[in-house]
Amino acid sequence: MSAPSTAAVVAEAGLPDGGQLRILRVDASRAADVLRVVHAAFAARPPVDPPAAALSDTEQTIAEKLAGGFGVLGELDGEPAAALIVALDGDQATITRVAVHPDHQHRGIASALVLCAMDLLAARGTRTLGLGVRTEFPGLGRWWRRHGFVRVGERPPLELLQRSLPVLVEAPTADAMRDLGERLAGLLRPGDVIIATGDLGAGKTTLTQGIGAGLQVAGPVISPTFVLSRVHRSSTGGPALVHVDAYRLGSFDELEDLDLEASLADAVTLIEWGGGIAEGLADDRLEIDIRRGLDPDDETRLVFLAGVGPRWADGQLEELR
Ligand SMILES: Nc1ncnc2c1ncn2[C@@H]1O[C@H](COP(=O)(O)OP(=O)(O)O)[C@@H](O)[C@H]1O
Numbered sequence: 001m002s003a004p005s006t007a008a009v010v011a012e013a014g015l016p017d018g019g020q021l022r023i024l025r026v027d028a029s030r031a032a033d034v035l036r037v038v039h040a041a042f043a044a045r046p047p048v049d050p051p052a053a054a055l056s057d058t059e060q061t062i063a064e065k066l067a068g069g070f071g072v073l074g075e076l077d078g079e080p081a082a083a084l085i086v087a088l089d090g091d092q093a094t095i096t097r098v099a100v101h102p103d104h105q106h107r108g109i110a111s112a113l114v115l116c117a118m119d120l121l122a123a124r125g126t127r128t129l130g131l132g133v134r135t136e137f138p139g140l141g142r143w144w145r146r147h148g149f150v151r152v153g154e155r156p157p158l159e160l161l162q163r164s165l166p167v168l169v170e171a172p173t174a175d176a177m178r179d180l181g182e183r184l185a186g187l188l189r190p191g192d193v194i195i196a197t198g199d200l201g202a203g204k205t206t207l208t209q210g211i212g213a214g215l216q217v218a219g220p221v222i223s224p225t226f227v228l229s230r231v232h233r234s235s236t237g238g239p240a241l242v243h244v245d246a247y248r249l250g251s252f253d254e255l256e257d258l259d260l261e262a263s264l265a266d267a268v269t270l271i272e273w274g275g276g277i278a279e280g281l282a283d284d285r286l287e288i289d290i291r292r293g294l295d296p297d298d299e300t301r302l303v304f305l306a307g308v309g310p311r312w313a314d315g316q317l318e319e320l321r
């Protein structure tokens with residue numbers, strides 16, 4: 001009989017500097033590795049009063065935390081370089097530790113772990129993710145806000161932040177993807193901004209076709225690869241659909257040159273492949289990430305829908321499950 005698996009590789013992430021991060025989902029059996037990273041990271045931070053709880057973590061307390069949820073461990077060349085612990089409570093989750101070893105900070109590793117944790121949580125249907133950050137480190141709060149978290153309160157010395165997690169919908173066929181777009185259109189209002197990311201052929205344009213059908217705009221909705229942006233007027237007096245392909249845009253400046261602001265308030269604006277560029281356009285936005293599964297013979301797409309900002313705070317995306 002084979003031993004039960006205690007760690008599953010969930011992703012191999014290429015870092016911006018070319019490093020290759022292996023991301024594992026871990027349980028209490030890896031408490032020692034998680035503890036090592038936590039202590040190294042927190043020992044390198046400026047001291048705060050009262051001291052960070054993480055400094056008094058032991059293998060025992062870390063194992064208990066892992067048992068109440070799960071851990072995400074980042075390895076570089078087989079060595080633990082970063083770790084994150086999530087506590088689970090019904091459909092809510094809380095990040096209780098995030099640590100990147102001082103040798104590997106500012107390489108995008110924390111982002112990779114947080115995104116991976118959000119995917120794992122979305123896949124199990126968790127709705128919200130929260131955490132507390134020390135108010136002494138305003139830079140930390142800004143970092144979490146860039147990841148879609150908003151302030152929901154305080155519990156001194158912590159500021160409490162939260163965001164809703166992506167809703168995961170499976171689209172087994174192109175028709176299912178268009179159907180999802182049509183259902184999504186029923187939730188859309190003038191001024192909405194949607195950022196769709198995913199590899200070439202993931203299904204971003206297919207989803208947009210469904211949205212166009214749902215909004216009853218003049219077609220055809222096709223990939224706007226040569227024209228960077230195309231406006232589809234409504235045939236019923238509803239919002240127009242502005243469809244943008246940002247694939248060839250190198251920067252936010254180039255996106256601004258398209259002058260999308262002019263139509264933003266009255267239209268539904270969908271930007272393909274704008275991940276990492278288009279976030280600056282709108283504080284309220286719907287981020288849709290489309291991925292293929294691991295089996296190349298399976299055409300099923302995993303569609304992660306994440307609402308950012310007050311516009312999406314009421315959980316209406318849940319209707320799409
Ligand atoms: N489950 C699915 N969801 C979306 N598209 C699918 C699916 N299965 C097959 N396809 C096909 O994959 C292609 C997706 O292309 P497209 O929507 O243009 O992708 P993108 O805009 O992301 O580059 C289409 O040819 C579509 O018919």
Ligand SMILES: [Mg+2]
Nearest residue numbers: 204205223272
């Ligand atoms: Mg496309």
